[in-house]
Amino acid sequence: MGNLGPTELIIIAVVIILLFGAKKLPDMARSIGRSAKILKAETKGLRTDEDGQQQAQAQPPAQQQLPPAQPPVAQQPIVQQPAQQVPVQQPQAQQPQVAPPIEQTPQNIQHKSN
Secondary structure (H helix, E strand, O other): OOOOOHHHHHHHHHHHHHHHOOOHHHHHHHHHHHHHHHHHHHHHHHHHHHHHHHHHHHOOOOOOOOOOOOOOOOOOOOOOOOOOOOOOOOOOOOOOOOOOOOOOOHHHHHHHHO
């Protein structure tokens, strides 16, 4: 399966052309080329980063002068003041208003029966 002859390559090319169409193939090839270029640039950048890290590790680290240690300062306890509570007014419930009764007139009674 590893050996592809010229006839197999031609068959594969024809199938690709039939699947994707002749118009899309140049665009696809261009996008694959751009992707390969980006991939190559990224891997090159990773190699240079690794080389820089290896060189930094190879050099002996410079001795750092630390400031003399200071005795710990006793901290005063922090007293939290209670938050002032703002009185909240309870909403007053309103009494439901009742509509005035409708007078029973002969005209009202006729409209209800229809």
